Amino acid sequence: MNKEIRTKEIYRQLKNSEFITIEKLAEKFNVSEMTIRRDLLELEQKGLAVRGIGGAYPSRALDVEISIDEKKVKNINKKRQIAEGAINFIKEDMTVFLDSGSTCYELSKKIKLRDFRHLNVITQDLSIVNYLKETSGINLIVLGGLLSNETNSMNGILTQLCLERLSADIAFLGASSISNDLKIFTPSENKILSKIEMVKNSKKSILIADSGKINNSNLYYVHDVKDFDLFITDQGLSSEFEKRLMESEIKYMKV
Structure with a gap:
């Protein structure tokens, strides 16, 4: 050839x-x-x-957001495994920030199955809202903002203003991409403010992202992986990237 x-x-x-x-x-x-x-x-x-x-x-354009329908089927088994690991950090009577995205959506499924007696869930993701809205024991707080049809979620300055008035015991955030130097990126500038506020206003923050997001980048830098208390990912994590996490003393969990 x-x-x-x-x-x-x-x-x-x-x-x-x-x-x-x-x-x-x-x-x-x-x-x-x-x-x-x-x-x-x-x-x-x-x-x-x-x-x-x-x-x-x-290769794809760095500022192009993948649709939520496409995200939901990509690496679906890995996302479910990550959600299975993440659910163990949620306890009765907690207030939880759930970021928008397919991995957090999988986590919302685990929340519903746990039959919590009392749990506050705060999210801007309308897919999560629709899934949890009639779940007994879940107090659902829906963030306002600019609706993105691609991601079916609210973002922007109004979402940030809502989050400034709220606090949570724990926040779960997804990532569009994570670069080799452990930086987290998003293709949409409207997502930056809400992600920053969720981490800022929670007692504990957990990054949940599958290994397919690693060694890539998008247009807008949001966080460093070290800004989170824990990074939960799947067994596909490369040895090179795992070494970087250890060298940076970042807590992580493979599920």
Whole structure:
């Protein structure tokens, strides 16, 4: 297989994957890992790929928000595992901030199954609102703001003003992407303020994000992973990234 055909095939596979490893590509095309690295560099220079540790991601516009329907099916089993780990930190009579997003939505499912006698849940995510609205024992506080049809959630300055008047025992936040240097990004500037206020106004904050979000970036920087008391992710966490977490003395849990 010549180089042109190989790079086209690599690009095709990238479009259908969240992340693909150099090792896997080298094995598939029966070439050296150095050859694959050169192919990925060429694709990145053309804006068709984003290289990460040990592989590459499909390229997309940094300020484009993926729709909530698409998010809900991506890495769904990993998100459910993360939610299973996160639910154990929620206790009776707590007040909980639930960020918008598919992983927090999976956590809301676990909340409903626990049959809490009394729990306050504060969220701007309308999917979570609709799921929990008739659940016995749940006092649901819905944040106002600018509605995003892509994410089915409220954000912006009005959401921030609501959050400034509220406090919680614990906050769970998702992430669109986490870079190699442990920074958390979002594609939407309207999400920045609400995320900052949730962490600021909670006694404990937990980042819940699957390993597919790692070694990537978006347009707007929001937090560092170290700003959270705990990072819950799945078993797909790479050894390189895990080493960075340990070096930075960041508490994390793989489920």
